[in-house]
Amino acid sequence: MIVADIAKLTLREKLQLMEAIWEDLRGRVDDMGVPKEHRRILDDRRARIDSGEAKVLDWDQVKHSLGRA
Secondary structure: OOHHHHHOOOHHHHHHHHHHHHHHHHOOHHHOOOOHHHHHHHHHHHHHHHHOOOOOOOHHHHHHHOOOO
16 A cells, blocks of 8 residues: 555545554563663553543544543
């Protein structure tokens, strides 16, 4: 797929493609050499979620909340 092919996609198709790319990247994060500071931030966020101090919203929840604040 090249940029010209992507330009022809509908907005919905582009968003689906982006979601697929992010899902693929999420599975490869450990292979990407994340800087120590970034890893610390991620570990802190996971700890907050595990303790119940924070919660994870799925993408659909986030999309529907945009522009409503």
